[in-house]
Amino acid sequence: MKRVFTLVFITLVVIAPATMTFMASTSDYIVMEARTPENGNWSIERIMIQAETEGIILRITSTDVVHSIEIPDFEISVELVPGEVMFVELPPMPQGLYSFFCHIPCSPLHLDMKGIIEAL
Ligand SMILES: [Cu+2]
Numbered sequence: 001m002k003r004v005f006t007l008v009f010i011t012l013v014v015i016a017p018a019t020m021t022f023m024a025s026t027s028d029y030i031v032m033e034a035r036t037p038e039n040g041n042w043s044i045e046r047i048m049i050q051a052e053t054e055g056i057i058l059r060i061t062s063t064d065v066v067h068s069i070e071i072p073d074f075e076i077s078v079e080l081v082p083g084e085v086m087f088v089e090l091p092p093m094p095q096g097l098y099s100f101f102c103h104i105p106c107s108p109l110h111l112d113m114k115g116i117i118e119a120l
Contacts, residue, residue, distance in 0.1 A: 029059040029087075034067040034080045036107035045115040051095040052119075058088040067102045071117070077103070093119040 033043040049056050060069060062080040070077050074091050080102075101114035 029057050031059045034060055034062040034069065034102065034113075035064050036067075037109035037112040038107055039064050041113060042115050047100075047115065047117045049090065049093065049117065049119050052092045054092050056090045058090065060086050060088060065106050066104055067106050067113070068104045069100055070103045071098060071100045073098045079104070090117070093117065095119050 030044070030047060032047075035041060035043070047058075058069070060078075060080055061084070062082045064082060066082065067080040068078060069080060069086075069088060071090075074093070076088060076090075078086050078088050080086055096119055098117040098119070099114060100117060102110065104110075106113065
């Protein structure tokens, strides 16, 4: 029993504040790069966010050719031109999985350029 109490105490007092700090800092920008699959693909292929959170912004650059990021569930479509930095604000997302992908044929493996946003 004492061990369980200690575990709960550590979680609430030590880990939880650290987690909140982490969430706050990642809600500023999620920095990612768009690259053809041959060059390494999306630098992040699985984005985990807290459901219903406002103000989560993706900061995206293309490091090779012109790409786009499409998030069809939220009608997001943004062209990514090499050398330009694009900021994409995500709307509050209900819990669930949402796909994102590039819709500009950018390479022979273009169809592999996809990822998932997981709202927890
Ligand atoms: Cu593409």
